[in-house]
Amino acid sequence: MSKLFYDHLLIINEVSAELEGLDPKERSDLLAIIDETLHNHVLDVILTHLPKEHHEAFLDRFHKAPHDKTLLTYLREKTTVNIEAAITKSVKEVKRQTLTAINRARK
16 A cells, blocks of 8 residues: 555544454455555546546646645645545545445454
8 A cells, every 4th residue: 555645535444443353364455455445436536526638637647656745736726626525525435335344244
């Protein structure tokens, strides 16, 4: 899991805590899947709200420096929504769905 400019919006401690007690390899694999799922959802939110004419420039900048905090500034300037709130909302929904799936799997 590399550092990304939006990592501070991904607070998934509850999900990680729910996976405590699993085999370390299995836990690591599940966390990697969750991380990838969140990443896909975040990019979906970004590309949904970012006008198409800015997609290529954003993706180029993201590819070159995914950790660069100025990407968030770029998104704030180019979108008409509160992009951080939109990302946070999506992350919360994915987190809720993940916790529900974990609890179902335990029963």
